[in-house]
Amino acid sequence: MPRGPQGQKRPADVVGNAVKVMRIATGEEEEEYEDDGKDPAATALGAKGGKARAERLSAERRREIAQKAAAKRWQSKKSVD
Numbered sequence: 001m002p003r004g005p006q007g008q009k010r011p012a013d014v015v016g017n018a019v020k021v022m023r024i025a026t027g028e029e030e031e032e033y034e035d036d037g038k039d040p041a042a043t044a045l046g047a048k049g050g051k052a053r054a055e056r057l058s059a060e061r062r063r064e065i066a067q068k069a070a071a072k073r074w075q076s077k078k079s080v081d
Helices: 014-026 040-056 059-074
Strands: none
C-alpha cells in the first residue's frame, strides 16, 4: 500500500487516493500517523546539541568543515568494475 509524506497508509488507486486526500482536507476524516519509534526527549536533546556545537565553533572552523564536506561531495566517484 502506498504511503503519504509522513508514512501514512494511502489507497493504491488514484481515485481512491484522491477521495481520501479530499476527505482529510475537508475534515471528514482524520489523518493517521505511525510512530517513528524515536524518543521525543532524545530528539529534542539531539537538536540542542547540534545548535550548541554550531555556536561553539569559530567562523574559520565552520568554513574548514564546509570546504571539506564540499570536496567530499564533489569528489569524482571511481567506478567499480
